[in-house]
Amino acid sequence: MGNLMGGLRFKEPSTVEECDSTWDTDSESEEPPQRTEEDSGKSDSMSPGEITARSAEQMDGFPQFGDTAESSTKMKRSFYAAKDLYKYRHSYPNYKESRQANEYRNLRFYLNKIPLVPDGIYVEEILTKWKRDYDKLEHNHTYIQWLFPLREQGLNFYAQELTQDEIKEFQNTREAKRRFLLAYTIMLDFFGIKLLDKNGNVARAANWQDRFQHLNESQHNYLRITRILKSLGELGFESFKPPLVRLLLQEALVEGTLPNMRHSALEYFVYTVRARSQRRALLRFAQRHYQPPENFIWGPPKRRRLTGGKGNKTEPAVDWSTNKVRSPKEGSPNSPREEKGMLEGREAGEWKATKLSRSIPEGRGRVDIGEYIETVPL
Numbered sequence: 001m002g003n004l005m006g007g008l009r010f011k012e013p014s015t016v017e018e019c020d021s022t023w024d025t026d027s028e029s030e031e032p033p034q035r036t037e038e039d040s041g042k043s044d045s046m047s048p049g050e051i052t053a054r055s056a057e058q059m060d061g062f063p064q065f066g067d068t069a070e071s072s073t074k075m076k077r078s079f080y081a082a083k084d085l086y087k088y089r090h091s092y093p094n095y096k097e098s099r100q101a102n103e104y105r106n107l108r109f110y111l112n113k114i115p116l117v118p119d120g121i122y123v124e125e126i127l128t129k130w131k132r133d134y135d136k137l138e139h140n141h142t143y144i145q146w147l148f149p150l151r152e153q154g155l156n157f158y159a160q161e162l163t164q165d166e167i168k169e170f171q172n173t174r175e176a177k178r179r180f181l182l183a184y185t186i187m188l189d190f191f192g193i194k195l196l197d198k199n200g201n202v203a204r205a206a207n208w209q210d211r212f213q214h215l216n217e218s219q220h221n222y223l224r225i226t227r228i229l230k231s232l233g234e235l236g237f238e239s240f241k242p243p244l245v246r247l248l249l250q251e252a253l254v255e256g257t258l259p260n261m262r263h264s265a266l267e268y269f270v271y272t273v274r275a276r277s278q279r280r281a282l283l284r285f286a287q288r289h290y291q292p293p294e295n296f297i298w299g300p301p302k303r304r305r306l307t308g309g310k311g312n313k314t315e316p317a318v319d320w321s322t323n324k325v326r327s328p329k330e331g332s333p334n335s336p337r338e339e340k341g342m343l344e345g346r347e348a349g350e351w352k353a354t355k356l357s358r359s360i361p362e363g364r365g366r367v368d369i370g371e372y373i374e375t376v377p378l
Contacts, residue, residue: 015079016077016078016079016082019079019083020086020271021276022271022276022279022283022300023280023300075295075297077298081268085268085271088152088233088272089271089272089274091151091164092151092152095151103160104165104166105160106146106149106159106166106170107169107170107176109123109146110123110173110175110179110180111176116146116158117159118142118158119140119142121143123147123179123183124179126143126147126186127182127186130186131189134214137186137187137190138190138214138218141156142156142159144156144224144227145159145227146159147183147187148183148227149161149162149235150227150230150231150234151163151167151234154227162234167234170235170236171235177235180235180237181195184228184237188202188205189205189207190211191212191215191221192210192211192215193205193211193244199243200239200240200243200244202244203247208257212257215261216257216259216260219260222264222268225269226264226268226272229241229244229245229269229272229273233272233274238275241273242273242281242282245265245270245272246285248265249265249266249270249282249286249289252265253289253290253291254289266283266286266298267298283299286298
């Protein structure tokens with residue numbers, strides 16, 4: 001779990017808008033949240049472990065917006081998802097963990113010194129014997145927390161959360177990183193995807209048709225993908241995330257092979273990416289292909305959108321192979337049709353607004369929590 005920091009803590013966001021800085025600036029990374037002095041060190045938010053305590057029952061029945069639900073339900077951003085990913089991108093600012101070096105169980109597992117608990121399986125056995133054993137990868141629910149550790153508790157309470165010190169040790173250990181990438185390729189193959197190069201570029205694997213059909217119908221694997229993306233960022237492979245998210249958006253929105261993944265890809269996968277410019281590029285791509293366009297709710301807020309002729313700014317495209325921003329050759333995706341009603345009906349929510357970088361109008365009604373998609377760490 002983790003101990004709360006002393007008398008100082010970071011101010012928690014209280015609305016989706018405060019959690020999402022994607023459209024704020026052209027900065028390449030998130031700005032750290034403002035630290036404020038409080039009488040108590042206790043946070044109003046739940047710890048990562050507390051978040052998962054309410055969620056075991058959701059694991060096998062992960063709710064998703066399908067096409068039918070989108071047409072009959074007023075779309076809203078999930079505050080829970082936005083806040084969870086805000087905390088991830090800001091390295092869980094209200095929690096400080098400490099652990100002795102010889103207790104780095106995630107690193108020792110990847111060095112093949114200890115097995116995962118409770119199954120007693122070593123990482124080398126998984127890497128050599130589990131590849132393409134799709135039944136085992138599908139039905140075993142204890143390995144994923146060990147293969148892709150996070151700084152938050154998952155549903156396997158024998159798995160230990162990462163700490164910042166352990167992350168540094170892991171990133172400096174070549175053998176651990178080599179095995180981690182092998183684990184990543186095994187899971188990609190399980191999803192029907194192959195890793196192309198050391199830059200993290202991905203493409204359909206030879207088995208993509210069968211695996212995509214399975215992935216489209218087994219939505220609990222979307223939780224696994226979110227966990228994998230987060231773990232990539234923690235362990236030094238942040239640049240691997242945009243290519244994977246881009247491919248999944250392509251399949252979900254353009255090719256139509258993963259239609260059930262649309263909402264998870266936009267609400268969760270995109271927001272694991274830490275660089276704002278890369279999130280914007282992914283959302284611009286999604287916006288161009290999302291149907292119906294008026295239901296796209298992840299674009300820039302209307303009050304911050306630039307209008308006019310020469311004053312318009314065109315979002316730069318990103319070359320995923322080099323992870324660099326390049327000038328776009330296509331026109332701006334923000335056509336009037338795509339922007340129409342993008343954020344209509346977005347409400348501040350029943351959480352009291354906290355003033356951070358901007359004011360959030362209050363008294364705009366209450367949010368029906370039942371309409372949100374709630375997920376938890378695996």
